[in-house]
Amino acid sequence: MSSSNSETKSAGQIANVMNETRVFPPSGEFSAKAVIGSMQAYQTLYAESIADPVAFWERQAHEHLHWFEPFHTGLEWNEPFAKWFVGGKTNVSYNCLDAHVVAGRGDRVAFHWEGEPGDKRTITYAELLADVSKFASALKKLGIQKGDRVSIYMPMVPELPVAMLACARIGAIHSVIFGGFSAEAIADRNDDAQAKLIITADGGWRRGKVLPLKQTVDEALQKSPSIQHCIVLKRTENDVTMKPGRDLWWHELVADAPTHFPAEPLDSEDSLFILYTSGSTGRPKGIRHTTAGYNLYAKRTFQWVFDYREEDIFWCTADCGWITGHSYIVYGPLAAGATQVLYEGAPNAPAEDRFWDIIERYRVTILYTAPTAIRTFIKWGDHHVEKHDLSSLRLLGSVGEGINPEAWMWYYEKIGGGRCPIVDTWWQTETGGIMMSPLPGAIPCKPGSCTMPMPGIIPRIVHADLSDVGTNEGGMLCIEKPWPGMLRGIWGNDDRYRDGYYGKVPHMYLTGDNARRDEDGYYWIMGRIDDVINVSGHRLSTIEIESALVSHPSVAEAAAVGRPDELKGQGIAVFVTLKNHNPSDNMRDELKKHVRKEIGALAVPDEVRFTTALPKTRSGKIMRRLLRDIAAGKESGQDTSTLEDFSVLARLRSDEES
Numbered sequence: 001m002s003s004s005n006s007e008t009k010s011a012g013q014i015a016n017v018m019n020e021t022r023v024f025p026p027s028g029e030f031s032a033k034a035v036i037g038s039m040q041a042y043q044t045l046y047a048e049s050i051a052d053p054v055a056f057w058e059r060q061a062h063e064h065l066h067w068f069e070p071f072h073t074g075l076e077w078n079e080p081f082a083k084w085f086v087g088g089k090t091n092v093s094y095n096c097l098d099a100h101v102v103a104g105r106g107d108r109v110a111f112h113w114e115g116e117p118g119d120k121r122t123i124t125y126a127e128l129l130a131d132v133s134k135f136a137s138a139l140k141k142l143g144i145q146k147g148d149r150v151s152i153y154m155p156m157v158p159e160l161p162v163a164m165l166a167c168a169r170i171g172a173i174h175s176v177i178f179g180g181f182s183a184e185a186i187a188d189r190n191d192d193a194q195a196k197l198i199i200t201a202d203g204g205w206r207r208g209k210v211l212p213l214k215q216t217v218d219e220a221l222q223k224s225p226s227i228q229h230c231i232v233l234k235r236t237e238n239d240v241t242m243k244p245g246r247d248l249w250w251h252e253l254v255a256d257a258p259t260h261f262p263a264e265p266l267d268s269e270d271s272l273f274i275l276y277t278s279g280s281t282g283r284p285k286g287i288r289h290t291t292a293g294y295n296l297y298a299k300r301t302f303q304w305v306f307d308y309r310e311e312d313i314f315w316c317t318a319d320c321g322w323i324t325g326h327s328y329i330v331y332g333p334l335a336a337g338a339t340q341v342l343y344e345g346a347p348n349a350p351a352e353d354r355f356w357d358i359i360e361r362y363r364v365t366i367l368y369t370a371p372t373a374i375r376t377f378i379k380w381g382d383h384h385v386e387k388h389d390l391s392s393l394r395l396l397g398s399v400g401e402g403i404n405p406e407a408w409m410w411y412y413e414k415i416g417g418g419r420c421p422i423v424d425t426w427w428q429t430e431t432g433g434i435m436m437s438p439l440p441g442a443i444p445c446k447p448g449s450c451t452m453p454m455p456g457i458i459p460r461i462v463h464a465d466l467s468d469v470g471t472n473e474g475g476m477l478c479i480e481k482p483w484p485g486m487l488r489g490i491w492g493n494d495d496r497y498r499d500g501y502y503g504k505v506p507h508m509y510l511t512g513d514n515a516r517r518d519e520d521g522y523y524w525i526m527g528r529i530d531d532v533i534n535v536s537g538h539r540l541s542t543i544e545i546e547s548a549l550v551s552h553p554s555v556a557e558a559a560a561v562g563r564p565d566e567l568k569g570q571g572i573a574v575f576v577t578l579k580n581h582n583p584s585d586n587m588r589d590e591l592k593k594h595v596r597k598e599i600g601a602l603a604v605p606d607e608v609r610f611t612t613a614l615p616k617t618r619s620g621k622i623m624r625r626l627l628r629d630i631a632a633g634k635e636s637g638q639d640t641s642t643l644e645d646f647s648v649l650a651r652l653r654s655d656e657e658s
């Protein structure tokens with residue numbers, strides 16, 4: 001039971017977690033009440049699930065979704081294309097709302113919402129159903145049909161889940177765009193999806209300021225010919241320009257809409273949403289999820305991993321603009337009838353104890369947040385935490401990147417008071433829901449490990465030559481069989497889907513992550529195989545950042561790499577060659593601003609280095625591993641024999657950012 005402190009100093013490094021040997025089993029009290037309360041119970045369930053995964057998921061689907069018409073086939077697998085619960089008709093918004101109201105649970109609170117300025121709303125399932133029905137009927141009236149794409153660019157107000165569920169109710173496909181993305185990024189996504197409608201707000205509150213969402217949308221719409229209408233929610237009451245004929249106020253649309261609007265029976269495989277994420281090449285890809293399988297997987301993993309019970313108050317701090325918000329604010333918890341906290345703003349508004357204040361006031365029992373947030377809280381200091389009574393908490397969760405053991409221990413002791421298991425949940429936009437995580441009443445935690453697979457999920461780790469790795473050997477993490485929550489493809493690009501996920505390793509889903517499995521069967525994620533950077537738990541591709549830089553008129557060539565960052569997990573360093581080789585004083589700032597404009601604040605480089613040339617192989621491929629070492633300030637022990645111009649490396653080293 002020891003861990004070397006010196007080795008756990010910096011965040012997000014593989015070597016740290018390799019030495020972690022501590023094990024934290026759940027307390028007897030926790031296990032006694034848990035949905036799955038022992039290792040043996042987990043193993044029995046898991047064994048049953050993988051003996052015949054399709055039969056297992058068929059049973060789950062019968063029991064846990066409402067069917068307007070039953071399905072006739074559990075799975076049709078035409079690799080790499082999956083169809084789950086074929087022939088069945090259901091509706092995700094029905095499963096999330098009507099099902100509870102019909103069962104007499106309409107008075108249960110769905111959301112305790114709190115705006116950043118402190119305004120509050122409590123919304124029951126019956127009220128949420130009425131709001132969703134009204135908005136769904138308004139969308140229909142506006143001419144939105146089943147299969148139409150609808151972009152959503154909103155702050156974290158109740159109307160954001162309402163908009164998503166209203167789309168789901170009528171079979172429109174939503175594409176939620178995180179509120180931090182730029183006008184360019186919105187326009188790209190509108191265009192790729194050929195969205196007909198965009199839903200936004202006048203603004204949202206962030207650290208006491210108004211995020212001018214509508215203004216950003218106006219700019220995006222200059223380049224979004226497919227968009228016919230823009231619905232605007234009044235939130236911050238700041239001045240906005242409404243374009244006659246195109247722009248419509250939310251409150252006017254729903255003013256006389258009926259509170260009863262039936263959910264349309266939809267095919268199991270009708271698309272539910274598209275969510276854009278970065279890959280290692282090209283533009284962001286629209287990950288497509290469908291109706292029944294996704295909803296079932298989000299619901300069941302929510303119930304298993306968060307050990308959800310009637311009396312729990314669940315708080316997932318993610319934004320609905322990411323997959324975590326889709327699956328563990330909207331579709332999983334609502335399908336399970338959970339009561340949640342929803343918070344609009346920043347964790348340090350008005351002060352650094354906002355989260356702990358919220359937990360104390362709402363008696364939150366389960367908190368689900370990200371390592372980058374945890375590291376920030378550590379930096380802000382324990383006194384913010386110690387001011388509050390966090391004794392309501394019984395379970396903690398982590399998502400977005402690996403959690404380094406130091407942050408794990410702090411989370412466990414300072415937030416969890418040493419009594420709450422931590423579920424370190426590994427999954428992806430593509431997987432739709434959690435793939436590996438402790439089941440908290442059953443699987444003892446090891447700090448830094450996502451532990452074991454969900455029922456029905458069969459992970460496999462292989463070498464580059466496709467042979468299986470041995471115990472504790474790192475390799476490419478794959479998933480053996482289709483599962484209901486998996487992506488059904490990339491919007492408009494079947495080839496990219498096939499090549500990216502089912503091309504390299506035959507007959508298995510390639511996750512893009514490296515992993516190892518230890519002697520106890522625990523999985524340890526070791527980071528990405530490809531050139532994807534994980535900044536604060538969010539994916540960015542080096543190519544995207546490079547394309548943004550190269551679109552600046554002064555830039556000849558650019559290379560972006562990740563570098564260790566204590567708070568964000570990874571930061572972004574870029575190496576830039578200029579056309580005139582002569583950086584002006586404000587060029588660094590100008591390039592940072594340019595990237596912000598092209599992609600958004602999330603992608604702004606932490607460091608910009610100018611160089612006269614980039615290190616390349618003879619075939620012209622940028623040698624990123626060298627640049628990564630330089631950016632990390634490490635001496636490179638890497639083989640440089642394929643470097644085209646050795647002097648380039650020496651020049652880059654001496655050219656530190658001033």
Ligand code: WT7
Pocket residue numbers: 277323324398399400401402403424425426427428429430450511512513525527528534537538539
């Ligand atoms: C990538 C997926 C899943 C929702 C948020 C991110 C990394 C995610 C963990 C974890 C280690 C993790 C992986 C994965 N990742 N969770 N618990 N431990 N790594 O979704 O943007 O689709 O990114 O995030 O590298 O492949 P995403």
